[in-house]
Amino acid sequence: MSPLGTAAQPLRVAIIGAGPAGFYAAERLFKETELVIEVDLYDRLPTPFGLVRNGVAPDHQKIKSVTAAFDRIAGNPRFRFFGHVELGSDVSVDELKEHYHQILYSTGAQTDRPLGIPGDDLIGSHPATEFVAWYNGHPDYRDCEFDLSQERVAVVGVGNVAVDVARILCRTPDELLKTDIADYALEQLRASKVREVHILGRRGPAQAAFTAPEAKELGELADCDTIVPADEAALDPLSQASLAGADRAELRKVEFIQELSRRQPAGKSKRLVLRFLVSPVELIGDENGRVKQMRLVRNVLYATDAGSLRPKATDQFETLDVGLVFRSIGYRGVPLPGVPFHDSWGVIPNAGGRVLDADSREPLVGQYTAGWIKRGPTGVIGTNKPDAAETVEAMLADAREGKVLSPANGTAAAAEALVQSHNVRIVTYDDWRRLDALELSHGKEQGRPRVKFTRVDDMLAALQES
Amino acid sequence: MKVRNILATKGGRVITIAPEETVRRAVALLVEQRIGAVVVTDAAGQLVGILSERDVIRAAAEDESIFGQPVSAIMTRAVVIGMPQDDVLAVAHTMLEKRFRHLPIVDEGRLIGIISIGDVLKTQRDAYQGEIDTLETRIIAAGE
Ligand SMILES: Cc1cc2nc3c(=O)[nH]c(=O)nc-3n(C[C@H](O)[C@H](O)[C@H](O)COP(=O)(O)OP(=O)(O)OC[C@H]3O[C@@H](n4cnc5c(N)ncnc54)[C@H](O)[C@@H]3O)c2cc1C
Ligand SMILES: NC(=O)c1ccc[n+]([C@@H]2O[C@H](COP(=O)([O-])OP(=O)(O)OC[C@H]3O[C@@H](n4cnc5c(N)ncnc54)[C@H](OP(=O)(O)O)[C@@H]3O)[C@@H](O)[C@H]2O)c1
Numbered sequence: 001m002s003p004l005g006t007a008a009q010p011l012r013v014a015i016i017g018a019g020p021a022g023f024y025a026a027e028r029l030f031k032e033t034e035l036v037i038e039v040d041l042y043d044r045l046p047t048p049f050g051l052v053r054n055g056v057a058p059d060h061q062k063i064k065s066v067t068a069a070f071d072r073i074a075g076n077p078r079f080r081f082f083g084h085v086e087l088g089s090d091v092s093v094d095e096l097k098e099h100y101h102q103i104l105y106s107t108g109a110q111t112d113r114p115l116g117i118p119g120d121d122l123i124g125s126h127p128a129t130e131f132v133a134w135y136n137g138h139p140d141y142r143d144c145e146f147d148l149s150q151e152r153v154a155v156v157g158v159g160n161v162a163v164d165v166a167r168i169l170c171r172t173p174d175e176l177l178k179t180d181i182a183d184y185a186l187e188q189l190r191a192s193k194v195r196e197v198h199i200l201g202r203r204g205p206a207q208a209a210f211t212a213p214e215a216k217e218l219g220e221l222a223d224c225d226t227i228v229p230a231d232e233a234a235l236d237p238l239s240q241a242s243l244a245g246a247d248r249a250e251l252r253k254v255e256f257i258q259e260l261s262r263r264q265p266a267g268k269s270k271r272l273v274l275r276f277l278v279s280p281v282e283l284i285g286d287e288n289g290r291v292k293q294m295r296l297v298r299n300v301l302y303a304t305d306a307g308s309l310r311p312k313a314t315d316q317f318e319t320l321d322v323g324l325v326f327r328s329i330g331y332r333g334v335p336l337p338g339v340p341f342h343d344s345w346g347v348i349p350n351a352g353g354r355v356l357d358a359d360s361r362e363p364l365v366g367q368y369t370a371g372w373i374k375r376g377p378t379g380v381i382g383t384n385k386p387d388a389a390e391t392v393e394a395m396l397a398d399a400r401e402g403k404v405l406s407p408a409n410g411t412a413a414a415a416e417a418l419v420q421s422h423n424v425r426i427v428t429y430d431d432w433r434r435l436d437a438l439e440l441s442h443g444k445e446q447g448r449p450r451v452k453f454t455r456v457d458d459m460l461a462a463l464q465e466s
Numbered sequence: 467m468k469v470r471n472i473l474a475t476k477g478g479r480v481i482t483i484a485p486e487e488t489v490r491r492a493v494a495l496l497v498e499q500r501i502g503a504v505v506v507t508d509a510a511g512q513l514v515g516i517l518s519e520r521d522v523i524r525a526a527a528e529d530e531s532i533f534g535q536p537v538s539a540i541m542t543r544a545v546v547i548g549m550p551q552d553d554v555l556a557v558a559h560t561m562l563e564k565r566f567r568h569l570p571i572v573d574e575g576r577l578i579g580i581i582s583i584g585d586v587l588k589t590q591r592d593a594y595q596g597e598i599d600t601l602e603t604r605i606i607a608a609g610e
Contacts, residue, residue: 066607304552307556307560308551345474378467379596380596
């Protein structure tokens with residue numbers, strides 16, 4: 001047998017999940033000049049790019065354009081995209097082990113964290129993850145229903161996702177028309193009765209998880225006044241002290257928030273109220289089980305041993321009338337069948353990207369992880385690059401030492417035959433390029449950057465026709 | 467970013483030593499495992515102290531016979547402890563300010579890991595690098 005990593009016997013790698021982490025991992029693998037490496041990149045959706053397509057806000061088109069860099073990676077002759085193939089329902093880990101030397105899981109964080117308060121499950125209370133996936137046209141969420149006839153909305157959490165959600169709710173139809181927001185979402189948001197959106201932070205401005213540019217953008221909406229109560233924008237002494245060691249970005253964020261708090265409302269038709277030091281304790285429903293109010297408790301901050309500032313409830317409560325609630329307190333990974341899982345953190349247990357056995361905590365041969373499912377749901381698109389690079393370094397080191405799986409059918413043809421044997425219509429990268437061209441041309445017809453396919457059946461039918 | 471995001475990729479096995487073990491054994495452990503500090507736990511698994519390279523050097527400078535003594539004789543007992551939900555930014559600030567390099571992490575009374583100042587700085591560096599890499603990816607994309 002020829003040595004592994006040569007033209008005769010390439011190192012064969014399956015990457016599961018075609019988000020940024022998957023693409024950056026492929027890119028790093030292809031940079032390796034001493035080994036010949038083949039990559040099959042799987043995704044359960046027919047479309048690549050993960051949250052860049054289905055998470056990043058449609059009014060941030062410039063950021064979505066990073067996909068052109070991923071297209072280049074996909075142009076490598078040793079790269080194949082196996083879209084519309086799900087690990088779990090279509091192929092299993094055991095099958096992959098028979099066809100690849102290494103498997104990398106980069107499946108991201110597919111679900112949300114619950115608030116765990118009474119009333120969380122009332123009608124009208126939704127995870128932000130679902131709303132985000134809905135307005136971005138994710139096929140699994142396109143049929144979700146959100147009652148946009150409500151005037152007052154609460155968004156729980158002050159991360160960038162909470163800001164995205166609030167911003168989309170407060171944009172004018174004209175602003176949204178310039179985006180690739182799903183067409184049904186555009187229609188429903190056009191008819192939206194939402195007038196007031198409350199973003200609720202449990203700690204103070206200095207601990208807000210959103211970043212400075214996002215804070216600034218909140219103050220620049222066409223027809224929405226952004227309001228921050230002055231007493232909540234003020235810093236307590238502990239926060240003040242914590243800023244002594246902060247970098248410029250942190251300081252700028254706090255400055256923007258305080259600047260917003262000094263503004264006089266300009267009488268625009270919508271209001272976005274940014275609140276701090278409040279935690280929801282209960283959602284109250286009407287007789288039909290629909291949310292009508294949220295009970296909030298005011299918090300004060302205290303310092304932990306290690307110096308981080310945490311919220312502590314006081315005995316002051318208030319009630320907010322809201323007809324729609326989005327909890328945006330973080331994403332959460334889901335377990336993959338046959339792969340170890342750290343349940344309380346929602347990640348795959350790993351050491352520097354090497355997947356660890358759940359019991360022995362020793363590395364499993366040939367199994368790796370990168371991206372949100374590796375480190376948790378944090379970081380921007382580019383954060384997945386150093387993250388994936390760390391994992392790929394481990395993969396290459398192991399490959400050089402011969403610590404790889406021993407696939408019985410380790411060829412490209414055998415892997416494709418395996419997937420075909422499960423009767424799935426593999427969507428290749430060329431197929432995706434055709435879908436992409438169709439979406440762009442549908443967009444052009446309407447004067448929009450893109451009009452997305454939002455049903456898998458429509459995508460497959462379009463491929464059949466073209 | 468939270469401490470749990472650092473721990474997530476560290477494997478989660480914590481190297482510990484019992485307080486009655488010798489300092490010699492502890493030093494060997496530090497070398498073997500290539501770590502700068504070892505958490506000291508009692509028979510019930512409760513954290514009772516931490517022994518760092520610095521603790522050893524400081525004690526050895528005063529008394530050359532410490533290597534045969536129990537770990538409990540020279541360990542630091544007043545250990546600052548972190549939680550998985552602590553902010554990395556705040557922890558970095560505290561570690562630099564109070565000048566300690568290792569932070570044991572305890573969750574609901576259970577020792578689940580230890581992070582070093584190196585881990586914290588690497589995480590911060592990766593976060594900045596991530597911003598740069600996002601921009602770089604956008605530039606590559608625009609170059610087409
Ligand atoms: C709402 C939102 C907005 C964001 N906006 C920005 C922004 O403006 N700028 C920025 O830089 N970052 C932004 N981010 C962060 C960025 O999107 C993430 O850092 C990044 O997408 C994480 O990459 P990933 O590859 O780990 O996961 P993902 O992007 O989630 O990719 C995971 C992929 O795995 C696939 N998958 C899952 N399970 C399976 C399975 N069983 N079989 C096969 N495939 C599977 C999924 O379909 C998906 O395509 C945003 C994140 C969110 C949630
Ligand atoms: N434009 C962009 O660049 C962009 C856009 C979207 C997302 N992203 C990135 O994607 C990642 C995920 O974003 P995210 O917004 O989902 O997560 P995040 O940044 O972790 O924010 C989560 C928010 O929820 C709060 N929270 C958590 N538990 C809570 C509880 N029980 N009650 C009340 N509040 C609670 C957190 O507060 P505490 O801090 O107090 O825990 C925090 O404000 C981030 O790294 C983000 O930067 C980037």
